[in-house]
Amino acid sequence: MSLLRLRKIVIQLEDIYEEMEKEINPPTRKATIAGVISNPFAGQYVEDLTPLYDLGAEIGGLLAERGVSALGVQPDEVESYGKGAIVGLNGEIEHAAALLHPRFGAPVRKAVGKGDDIIPSTKKMGAPGATIVMPVTNKNSIWEFDDMDAAEITIPDSPKADEVVVIVILAIGGRPLSRTRAD
Numbered sequence: 001m002s003l004l005r006l007r008k009i010v011i012q013l014e015d016i017y018e019e020m021e022k023e024i025n026p027p028t029r030k031a032t033i034a035g036v037i038s039n040p041f042a043g044q045y046v047e048d049l050t051p052l053y054d055l056g057a058e059i060g061g062l063l064a065e066r067g068v069s070a071l072g073v074q075p076d077e078v079e080s081y082g083k084g085a086i087v088g089l090n091g092e093i094e095h096a097a098a099l100l101h102p103r104f105g106a107p108v109r110k111a112v113g114k115g116d117d118i119i120p121s122t123k124k125m126g127a128p129g130a131t132i133v134m135p136v137t138n139k140n141s142i143w144e145f146d147d148m149d150a151a152e153i154t155i156p157d158s159p160k161a162d163e164v165v166v167i168v169i170l171a172i173g174g175r176p177l178s179r180t181r182a183d
Helices: 050-071 093-100 105-111
Strands: 006-019 022-038 080-087 121-125 131-138 149-154 163-172
Touching: 006 050, 006 149, 022 050, 022 149, 050 093, 050 105, 050 163, 080 093, 080 149, 093 121, 093 163, 121 131, 131 163, 149 163
Parallel strands: 080 121
Antiparallel strands: 006 022, 022 163, 080 131, 080 163, 131 149
């Protein structure tokens, strides 16, 4: 039985066409997809968090599929990704860890066609309107400097005390005007 109780999905799509008076062609694209879900363990200490592992896989796959669709590309065209979570104040940070780490990655990688490297992440506790900044790296080569970036999102009414905001970031094109190289 699924534990997923989804209140809403928020999709933030960013296309950058110009930077420093220089045209970006093709434009860089970044989708930040957030799902606001009920936290089944809010307000209580639960020793066994394994039910959150499957919940993380379910919401991760759903958000990644929506992100690919929002970008309007084929899955293999997604170049980089990231993830994050904001746990409402009646939860605990370990709830975010259980959602984001054990089983979240496989369905996200499936949605983007591949993903050899880790999906970078961050997590925090927060009240409605909390902002989270999350790292973004190349899905197949974490050391691809051009794709090292970040995304942030704020949802004015989320998370409520008994919710978690779970986020996937998908990007194409790296940072605009990237030109930082390893020595």
